[in-house]
Amino acid sequence: MQLNSTLELYPDYTVTQLLFKDVKNAAELRKNAMEGLVQGALITPSMIVDPFQILVASNKAVHLQKTGKMKTRSLFSEIIFNLSPTNNISEAFKRFGISDSDSAVYVVLVYPKEDAVDASDIVSKINGQQIPVDTISSLSDAAKIKKFYKVSPQEEGVGSLLDAVICRMAIKDVM
Amino acid sequence: MALEVENAKLPYLSKCRLIKQGAEARVYRGTFLGKPTIIKERFSKRYRHPVLDEKLTHRRTTQEVRSILRCRKAGISTPVVYFVDYTSHCIFLEDLEGSITVRDHIASSQESGRDPVCLNTLAEQIGKILAKMHDEDVVHGDLTTSNMLLRQGSGDAKPELVLIDFGLSFYSALPEDKGVDLYVLEKAFLSTHPNTEELFQRLLKSYTQSSKKAAAVIKKLDEVRLRGRKRSMVG
Ligand SMILES: Nc1ncnc2c1ncn2[C@@H]1O[C@H](COP(=O)(O)OP(=O)(O)OP(=O)(O)O)[C@@H](O)[C@H]1O
Ligand SMILES: [Mg+2]
Numbered sequence: 438m439q440l441n442s443t444l445e446l447y448p449d450y451t452v453t454q455l456l457f458k459d460v461k462n463a464a465e466l467r468k469n470a471m472e473g474l475v476q477g478a479l480i481t482p483s484m485i486v487d488p489f490q491i492l493v494a495s496n497k498a499v500h501l502q503k504t505g506k507m508k509t510r511s512l513f514s515e516i517i518f519n520l521s522p523t524n525n526i527s528e529a530f531k532r533f534g535i536s537d538s539d540s541a542v543y544v545v546l547v548y549p550k551e552d553a554v555d556a557s558d559i560v561s562k563i564n565g566q567q568i569p570v571d572t573i574s575s576l577s578d579a580a581k582i583k584k585f586y587k588v589s590p591q592e593e594g595v596g597s598l599l600d601a602v603i604c605r606m607a608i609k610d611v612m
Numbered sequence: 613m614a615l616e617v618e619n620a621k622l623p624y625l626s627k628c629r630l631i632k633q634g635a636e637a638r639v640y641r642g643t644f645l646g647k648p649t650i651i652k653e654r655f656s657k658r659y660r661h662p663v664l665d666e667k668l669t670h671r672r673t674t675q676e677v678r679s680i681l682r683c684r685k686a687g688i689s690t691p692v693v694y695f696v697d698y699t700s701h702c703i704f705l706e707d708l709e710g711s712i713t714v715r716d717h718i719a720s721s722q723e724s725g726r727d728p729v730c731l732n733t734l735a736e737q738i739g740k741i742l743a744k745m746h747d748e749d750v751v752h753g754d755l756t757t758s759n760m761l762l763r764q765g766s767g768d769a770k771p772e773l774v775l776i777d778f779g780l781s782f783y784s785a786l787p788e789d790k791g792v793d794l795y796v797l798e799k800a801f802l803s804t805h806p807n808t809e810e811l812f813q814r815l816l817k818s819y820t821q822s823s824k825k826a827a828a829v830i831k832k833l834d835e836v837r838l839r840g841r842k843r844s845m846v847g
Pocket of ligand 2: 759777
């Protein structure tokens with residue numbers, strides 16, 4: 438049910454994505470994440486269009502870590518920051534990080550292959566039902582995403598919402 | 613300092629297929645996060661001062677992706693940008709698989725003597741997309757028929773026109789800059805495709821009909837043409 442991917446540019450790394458619905462302990466999870474007790478990024482699924490969006494954010498986070506150009510403190514916070522179309526860090530956390538009232542959570546783990554991180558540790562912390570990540574569209578809020586990423590109808594005429602989101606994530610450093 | 617600007621080559625490129633070696637950039641085909649991807653790598657020019665070279669290369673990379681996004685926002689088709697590596701100056705773009713350049717399309721249409729109506733429609737399509745681009749104050753900087761792709765739509769929808777190669781683009785509202793943009797295209801168009809004067813006129817007509825600001829641009833185009841002719845007469 439989880440999705441494991443390799444990054445072509447950093448073949449020594451693995452990205453694992455997991456998705457949960459009917460989550461009862463979002464507040465506790467968020468607290469744990471703030472205290473650094475979670476070795477992963479906890480994201481609010483309503484802002485995610487497709488697992489590809491997570492991969493783009495993860496690849497960029499590893500790239501910025503390797504080149505010493507991260508804007509935040511950890512690889513996991515960098516993934517959350519990279520999802521945002523703006524360069525405002527606190528806004529990125531507010532929008533894309535899990536919030537206390539969330540009833541679903543998207544978990545992203547990024548680790549060197551040889552570390553073979555065991556996802557069961559994090560799975561056991563989440564009081565909710567795990568579902569396949571490719572069902573994300575059932576939890577995403579397209580209207581909210583369009584508004585936050587400022588996607589116009591004209592732009593949707595030449596590509597998908599995912600395309601619009603990916604372009605902004607990729608280019609925001611020079612906007 | 614000077615040593616730092618020596619840019620490292622991205623190891624992954626050795627696994628990709630080189631499809632074009634240009635004067636300023638190499639274009640590769642590969643995959644990125646599982647998707648077919650075009651990678652455009654700008655490399656340094658030995659003869660340029662390293663610091664200046666780095667600045668120029670960086671500017672072309674950033675300008676390329678900025679203009680792509682500005683165009684997409686306005687409803688002009690350009691490839692999706694997946695990732696930009698400012699260290700190795702690589703842009704990862706959506707691969708428009710199965711597309712052909714407008715250059716190849718015109719050449720093969722002329723060769724096979726196919727329906728000229730199709731080419732007329734294409735010329736009109738080009739005029740329209742360029743008018744839209746200029747109305748957004750994007751000046752392409754390198755308009756040629758190789759920098760326009762045709763992507764076959766699903767079913768029998770007419771092929772979609774996609775603009776690429778924005779490395780020399782910049783933002784300007786000046787009719788002069790837009791006029792020069794069209795002049796560059798005219799030169800390239802007429803020299804690449806023989807006997808297309810009429811076709812190009814169609815393109816310009818469509819441009820004029822599509823943009824409210826066209827009159828000033830075409831006036832500049834006429835001036836630039838005249839200047840070009842005078843210069844060539846002087847030698
Ligand atoms: N996104 C794409 N999808 C499919 N083919 C592409 C794409 N981008 C480029 N190509 C192909 O590669 C060729 C060269 O690309 P491009 O024009 O961007 O580079 P270039 O001309 O070398 O750049 P420059 O003029 O900056 O040196 C195009 O003519 C086209 O055939
Ligand atoms: Mg080109």
